[in-house]
Amino acid sequence: MNHLLSFSSSLQGYLAVGAILFALGIFCVLTRKNAIGILLGIELILNAAGINFVAFSKFRTGLIDGQIVALFIMLIAAAEAAVALAVILRFYRLKQTIDADEASILRN
Amino acid sequence: MAQQALLIALFPLIAFVIQSLIGKKLPRHGDFISVLAILGSLVVATPIFMKLITEGHVFDSFQVTWMSLRGAEAGRLNSAVTIVIGVLINNLTAIMLLMVTLCAFLIHLFSVGYMHGEERYHLFFAYISLFSAAMLGLVLSDNLLTFFICWELMGLCSYLLIGFYYKKPSAINASIKAFMTTRVGDTLFFMGIAGLYYIYGTSNFMSIYKAIELGTGHGVTILGYPALAFIGFMVLMGTIGKSAQFPLHVWLPDAMEGPTPVSALIHAATMVAAGVFLLIRMFPLLEAAHVVLPVVAYVGAITAFLAALIAIVQVDIKKVLAYSTISQLGYMVMGVGVGAFSAGFMHLITHACFKACLFLCSGSVIHSVHTQDMREMGGLKSKMPITFATMFIATLAISGVPGFSGFVSKDRILGGALAYSMEHQGHYLIPFLGFATAGITAFYMFRMIYMTFFGHARDEHKHHHAHEQPFTMTIPLMVLAALSFAIVFAGPTGIESIDHVMPVKWFDHALEGVQVEMGIAEHLSPEAEAVHHKAHGLALIISLAVAGLGIFLSSITYLKHLLSAEKFKRMAGPLYNLVWNKYFFDEFYLGIFIKKGLLNFNQMLATFDDKVVDRIFVDGWRDIAMVTKNVIGKFDDLVVDRLMVDGTADVMSGGGWVLRQFQTGKVQQYLVLTVMVIIVALFFANLGLK
Numbered sequence: 108m109n110h111l112l113s114f115s116s117s118l119q120g121y122l123a124v125g126a127i128l129f130a131l132g133i134f135c136v137l138t139r140k141n142a143i144g145i146l147l148g149i150e151l152i153l154n155a156a157g158i159n160f161v162a163f164s165k166f167r168t169g170l171i172d173g174q175i176v177a178l179f180i181m182l183i184a185a186a187e188a189a190v191a192l193a194v195i196l197r198f199y200r201l202k203q204t205i206d207a208d209e210a211s212i213l214r215n
Numbered sequence: 216m217a218q219q220a221l222l223i224a225l226f227p228l229i230a231f232v233i234q235s236l237i238g239k240k241l242p243r244h245g246d247f248i249s250v251l252a253i254l255g256s257l258v259v260a261t262p263i264f265m266k267l268i269t270e271g272h273v274f275d276s277f278q279v280t281w282m283s284l285r286g287a288e289a290g291r292l293n294s295a296v297t298i299v300i301g302v303l304i305n306n307l308t309a310i311m312l313l314m315v316t317l318c319a320f321l322i323h324l325f326s327v328g329y330m331h332g333e334e335r336y337h338l339f340f341a342y343i344s345l346f347s348a349a350m351l352g353l354v355l356s357d358n359l360l361t362f363f364i365c366w367e368l369m370g371l372c373s374y375l376l377i378g379f380y381y382k383k384p385s386a387i388n389a390s391i392k393a394f395m396t397t398r399v400g401d402t403l404f405f406m407g408i409a410g411l412y413y414i415y416g417t418s419n420f421m422s423i424y425k426a427i428e429l430g431t432g433h434g435v436t437i438l439g440y441p442a443l444a445f446i447g448f449m450v451l452m453g454t455i456g457k458s459a460q461f462p463l464h465v466w467l468p469d470a471m472e473g474p475t476p477v478s479a480l481i482h483a484a485t486m487v488a489a490g491v492f493l494l495i496r497m498f499p500l501l502e503a504a505h506v507v508l509p510v511v512a513y514v515g516a517i518t519a520f521l522a523a524l525i526a527i528v529q530v531d532i533k534k535v536l537a538y539s540t541i542s543q544l545g546y547m548v549m550g551v552g553v554g555a556f557s558a559g560f561m562h563l564i565t566h567a568c569f570k571a572c573l574f575l576c577s578g579s580v581i582h583s584v585h586t587q588d589m590r591e592m593g594g595l596k597s598k599m600p601i602t603f604a605t606m607f608i609a610t611l612a613i614s615g616v617p618g619f620s621g622f623v624s625k626d627r628i629l630g631g632a633l634a635y636s637m638e639h640q641g642h643y644l645i646p647f648l649g650f651a652t653a654g655i656t657a658f659y660m661f662r663m664i665y666m667t668f669f670g671h672a673r674d675e676h677k678h679h680h681a682h683e684q685p686f687t688m689t690i691p692l693m694v695l696a697a698l699s700f701a702i703v704f705a706g707p708t709g710i711e712s713i714d715h716v717m718p719v720k721w722f723d724h725a726l727e728g729v730q731v732e733m734g735i736a737e738h739l740s741p742e743a744e745a746v747h748h749k750a751h752g753l754a755l756i757i758s759l760a761v762a763g764l765g766i767f768l769s770s771i772t773y774l775k776h777l778l779s780a781e782k783f784k785r786m787a788g789p790l791y792n793l794v795w796n797k798y799f800f801d802e803f804y805l806g807i808f809i810k811k812g813l814l815n816f817n818q819m820l821a822t823f824d825d826k827v828v829d830r831i832f833v834d835g836w837r838d839i840a841m842v843t844k845n846v847i848g849k850f851d852d853l854v855v856d857r858l859m860v861d862g863t864a865d866v867m868s869g870g871g872w873v874l875r876q877f878q879t880g881k882v883q884q885y886l887v888l889t890v891m892v893i894i895v896a897l898f899f900a901n902l903g904l905k
Contacts, residue, residue: 133890137883145883211880 121162129155142195142205146188153184216263216275217302223259223312224355226252227319227348231341238337249340250323253347257316264313267306268721272728275304276357276421296416303357303420305732306725307560311354311492314564317698318484318571319347321691325575326476328688329582333474339379343480346372350485354492359408359418362493366404366457369486370397376481377473389469396466400456404493407449414442420496421732427503428734443500447507450497451514458490458544461518465800467541471533475578478533482540483570491547491563498556499733509642512552512635516648519545521798523655527662528784528795531587532577535663539613540570542652546628549649555631556735557726562624564722565704569612569621572695576606579684579692580667584677589663594672598681601689603668605696610664612699614657615762622758623701625653627751629758634750638743646754653758657765665773 128151135148157177164173199205230252238245267273278301323343330339349372353365371394378390411418414435415426435442454460459467467487471478481487494501494511501507519542526538543566550559579602580595581587596603612621632646672678683689704722771777784791796802877888 137887137890139883207882210882213880 118162118166121158121166125155125158125162127155128152128158140206140208142198142207142210143192145207146191146195149191150184150188153180153187156180216266216273217277217304219259220263220275220304220308220312220355221302223256223316224348224351226255226259227344227351231345231348234337234341234344238341241337244337244340246327246336246340249344250320250327252344253316253320253323256347256351257313257320260309260312260316263304263309267309267725271721271724273304273306273309274732277301278357278419296412298360299358299417299419300361301357301419302355304355306729307492307495308354310560310564310722310725312351314567315347315350315354315484315488318567318695319343319350319480321694322476322480322484322571322575323347325479325578325688325691326474328685329476329578330474335379339376339474342372342375342379343477346376346480346485350489353489357419357421359411359420362418362496363401363405363408366453366489366493367401369489370394370401370457373397373470373481373486376477377470379473379477383472385469386472389466389472393466393470396463397456400452400454400463403449404453404456407446407453410437410442410446410449413437414446423497424499424733427499433503441504443504444506447497447501447504448510450493450501451507451511454490454494454548455514456490457493458487458548459518459541460490460514460545460548461521462800464518464522464541465797465804468534468537468797471531471537475533475574475581478537479571479574479578482537483574484567487540487544488563488567491544491551491559494548494551495556495560495563498551499735501551502554502735508552508554509639510552512549512632512642512645515545515547515549515552516632516645516652517545518542519549519652520648520655523652523659525797526659527655528791529659530589532580532589532592532663532667533574533587535589535659536570536573536577539573539656539660542656543570543613546625546649546652549645550628550631553628553632553635553645555628555635556730557723558624558627558631560726561704561722562621562628565612565620565624565699568695568698569609569619572605572609572692572699573613575688575692575695576602576609579688580606582684582688583681584674585680586674586677589666591674591677592667592672593670593674594668594678595681596668598678599668599683601683602692605689605692606668607664608696609699610660614660614766615653615758616766617759618701620699620701620704623704626755626758629653630747630751630754633754633757634747637746637750650757650761654761654765657762658769661766661769662773665769669774 132148132151132153132155135151136145137148139145139148157180160173160177160180162173164170195205198210202209227249230249233248234245238248241248263273278299281298281300283297323340326339326343330336333339346369349365349368353362353369356362356365374390374394377393378387380386408418411423414437415423415431417423433441433443437445456463467482470481473481501511522538522541522545526535526542529535529538543562547559547562547566550556550562580592580599583599583602584592584595586592608619612619615622615625629646629649632649636642636646768778772779772783793799877884879885
């Protein structure tokens with residue numbers, strides 16, 4: 108318990124959470140057929156990056172700029188989700204599906 | 216002086232170049248160029264001769280190095296040879312130059328009239344210009360190498376000129392015969408020159424004279440023979456070929472197929488004289504070789520006699536002169552052979568003048584009556600007075616009538632021959648043949664005159680059309696006839712015992728100078744002097760007697776018709792047959808050498824050419840080319856086209872296909888790749904950090 112506590116209050120603990128979150132995000136992005144699922148995976152990856160920023164700013168620099176970047180990431184993720192959802196909506200209108208594999212018009 | 220003398224040979228050479236290149240386009244087909252060129256040579260040659268007359272001696276020379284050759288190590292005496300060529304002007308050269316340029320000039324002048332309107336008129340002048348240039352170059356040469364080059368050039372020109380009427384098969388055959396026959400002698404002569412380089416390392420005349428005077432070269436052998444004798448015989452073979460001596464005399468009569476001025480040029484003044492001139496130039500060597508001179512004498516004597524006999528039975532006016540030329544050349548060679556060196560040279564000069572005159576006169580007659588057969592002539596004396604007079608003078612000269620040039624030179628040769636036989640017991644045949652020839656010469660020459668100019672016209676039509684020639688043709692005749700008088704060369708009569716009171720003997724003085732130069736000046740003992748004096752006295756009487764007898768017999772046979780030539784012909788029978796067929800020399804050569812040897816050899820060469828050269832080399836080359844073509848074609852097709860050109864395209868399209876496989880259009884696959892690349896990149900980056 109003590110060991111776990113010390114782990115949770117150390118840099119490595121945060122980084123481990125970030126890495127797990129990042130891996131889950133990647134996994135989600137690569138395996139989902141559904142475009143919205145992929146979008147969710149991207150959100151996970153972004154937040155994994157945000158955790159890393161906050162962790163490094165807290166344990167290494169002691170400055171606040173890392174946390175500000177995390178806030179920026181959240182902001183951009185929100186904007187990105189809005190744009191992506193709009194794209195998905197248009198795509199659904201076109202193909203009657205949101206399967207990402209169907210988005211291959213540019214190929215041929 | 217020697218440098219300027221080079222112009223003498225250069226003028227006609229330039230004329231040859233001009234004539235052969237642009238002669239056809241020039242006005243009058245450029246004949247004036249050749250005539251002016253040889254006149255220029257005459258103008259340059261005259262002062263040299265005048266210097267000889269006034270000072271009694273000329274000598275000048277200059278040399279340039281032609282090439283240096285590193286010799287073979289095997290050469291025992293000379294490992295390296297430097298070939299130096301140059302010009303030698305001495306008394307001999309001065310006399311020869313004037314004789315050749317003068318005769319050649321007159322013959323050129325005569326040709327303008329004689330060849331008028333002929334086809335290839337400009338080429339004729341080109342050829343005789345080259346001919347004159349070659350002869351003059353030969354006379355000017357101070358070494359045997361350039362001598363030989365000019366010698367061969369004359370062979371070429373004689374070939375071109377004898378075959379000038381190239382549409383006549385007989386002319387073509389004659390030209391080939393002349394060329395091939397002289398080639399035999401020329402080849403051997405060249406071996407002689409090679410021998411000279413072998414023993415002395417030079418072919419310069421003055422160096423040879425010096426070497427012989429010092430006695431070097433004795434004891435050296437070539438091919439197992441004494442070197443000097445070897446060279447001497449080879450030089451003699453050159454002379455035999457070029458001067459139409461027995462047994463290579465067969466080409467000269469056939470050479471009469473050429474235009475008559477050419478006959479005059481080749482057979483009087485230039486080419487055949489070159490052979491005798493060679494003997495005279497090389498006389499010290501022949502003398503040093505000992506064994507050569509008697510052979511020379513016999514060759515000359517036999518030639519003189521045999522040719523003179525043939526001349527009796529000829530009916531073609533030019534053939535008579537041709538055989539008389541051979542006969543007279545035999546005299547010259549005999550003269551050199553018996554050591555009457557200056558007499559031989561004198562006969563060369565006097566003969567050149569009167570024989571040129573005779574040939575040109577015969578040309579004049581032929582041009583007038585359009586036949587060469589004397590049986591169709593006759594009675595031309597009144598129709599062609601100038602031709603008759605000049606030809607008669609020249610005939611008197613050749614027959615050895617006192618007061619004419621031929622008498623002086625011939626008498627001296629005969630005297631020399633007689634003296635030789637007195638000194639060397641057992642050589643009686645030489646003077647005997649000489650005197651017999653003298654009588655026969657007088658006989659056939661007068662026979663020719665009588666048949667041509669005297670009696671009644673045997674062909675009325677031809678006689679009617681006969682006419683005297685224009686001045687360009689008669690002036691050369693008159694000049695040459697004037698040179699046939701003894702006074703030009705010796706005292707008024709030419710008989711030594713009379714003329715010693717008034718010495719005009721420029722010729723003898725000049726020749727004495729030459730003998731000193733050559734190192735063969737005669738120092739006769741009183742006894743030998745007495746023998747010579749006696750021999751010359753005796754020779755004078757005998758030669759006068761035989762010449763008189765010849766003329767007398769000729770007169771009663773052909774002028775008065777007291778004796779019938781036909782009866783003699785029948786009486787002589789087989790002998791006549793033998794002589795008429797020229798001793799079957801042509802048949803002999805044709806049968807033995809040409810048919811048996813040369814023809815078979817030719818056939819062998821032709822077979823070789825056909826089977827080996829054509830089949831193997833020419834066709835084989837084609838085969839090789841075909842195979843090569845196929846190989847190269849295949850290479851081009853397979854390697855260049857398929858592999859390189861198409862291969863590049865294939866690589867590109869294949870590469871494109873491979874790359875295209877990644878472009879699936881599936882976002883997630885791209886992402887997988889991206890992640891994998893990043894993982895790999897990080898892995899390696901991590902390695903790098905460690």
